[in-house]
Amino acid sequence: MNLVKVESEKKRMIALGFEGSANKIGVGVVTLDGTILSNPRHTYITPPGQGFLPRETAQHHLHHVLPLVRSTLETANVTPDDIDCICYTKGPGMGAPLQVSAVVVRVLSQLWKKPIVAVNHCVAHIEMGRVVTGAVDPVVLYVSGGNTQVIAFSEGRYRIFGETIDIAVGNCLDRFARVLTLSNDPSPGYNIEQLAKKGEKFIDIPYVVKGMDVSFSGILSYIETTAVEKLKNNECTPADLCYSLQETLFAMLVEITERAMAHCDSKDVLIVGGVGYNERLQEMMRTMCSERGGRLFATDDRYCIDNGAMIAYTGLLEFAYGASTPLEDSTSPSGSEQMK
Known part of the structure; x- marks a missing residue:
């Protein structure tokens, strides 16, 4: 009692x-x-x-x-x-x-x-993601403007299984939004996401996965220069570039998350951080989890x-x-x- x-x-x-x-x-x-x-x-x-x-x-x-x-x-x-x-x-x-x-x-x-x-x-x-979604012991993809990490709880601590070796995925998206002079209201990443929905042509962009880690700085440099030249030459639209960048970055994140799931013998994924609000990232991750017989846990912009x-x-x-x-x-x- x-x-x-x-x-x-x-x-x-x-x-x-x-x-x-x-x-x-x-x-x-x-x-x-x-x-x-x-x-x-x-x-x-x-x-x-x-x-x-x-x-x-x-x-x-x-x-x-x-x-x-x-x-x-x-x-x-x-x-x-x-x-x-x-x-x-x-x-x-x-x-x-x-x-x-x-x-x-x-x-x-x-x-x-x-x-x-x-x-x-x-x-x-x-912890906020876990209490809001009810996720018990997921592999965590933490993606924001300052952080990109794949994390799992092991032996009493949160441990990093993979991460960016340079800039964060959110920083990459934000800086490309500046190139296109997209509005920062409510956020540059959100406006890239909305523009990407109108993209029709996929532009090849470097895909950089190194074991369990990812690298975004070279991708940003490429899309700021070579890809923008295509834009000037009317070979693509801003929407095409946003679409291509999102697809490439998110595929990289799905890959290292799936590898961490196999390592940890886990079927569930929890996405947290500001970029985790992106509907396309959630869709890609949900598809991967479903194929492995698992579930995706994600929250809305409030959390x-x-x-x-x-x-x-x-x-x-x-x-x-x-x-x-x-x-x-x-x-x-x-x-x-x-x-x-």
Whole structure:
């Protein structure tokens, strides 16, 4: 009976989470059983053809973070007294934007007398995907603007079985969107996806898989130069290039994911990260999983794309098992970290 009572008390635990590793600032409130009480975010959108720089992104986050805190508490119908811990993304990510969340969390922790939990951004994506989809022990494809990794849980840790050896798949898509001066609203990758649906002609693009790893920088260089020349000569359309790039990049990702599945003797795949919202990637991965007698687990843009709830939930899991971060260690890196 006491064990039931303890479990019941754990499920009532509530965390406030901050995510600000890239161009999105998000604040979420989550309970230990995975119930998302609120999860607002705001995206820094730059003009077409431009990326987002650390300093300007951090200024955006500073402007929006406190209104988001007020909004998420009101929506969740909770007060600071109801919160058990405050969680934030420690890394990996862009240094300046990450520091905004770190500073806010340190201040709120002292004002509200609440413990802090530092969270790994990559693990948070996976844990959010698992709780939302119900995936038990899948091979994880983590694809975003800053990360591309095939991950599986083994011997008590998330372990990387394959990854990009240079730039991330999302970065490759974003940078090509700049070449075509596509809008960054809501995201360059989304606009590439919509344009790719109109593509009719497949343009041969380098296909670079090296064992369990992939490489995208050479592909980007090729499509920025040689392929664009075809565009100037009216040999193809922008839609054809977007279609060809997507098909090539996603086929590479499906290949290394399938190889990891064979290695881990797993039939299920979970896609997380911003690029995981791409319907064509999901379709290709679902076909592969079906052929192996498995299932694909994926989420919509509320949870695939960076958000505060994923940080709150992962941090709360850690906190429930006794983990917390001392105030003096609640910092963020000056640059990117790699998932260990």
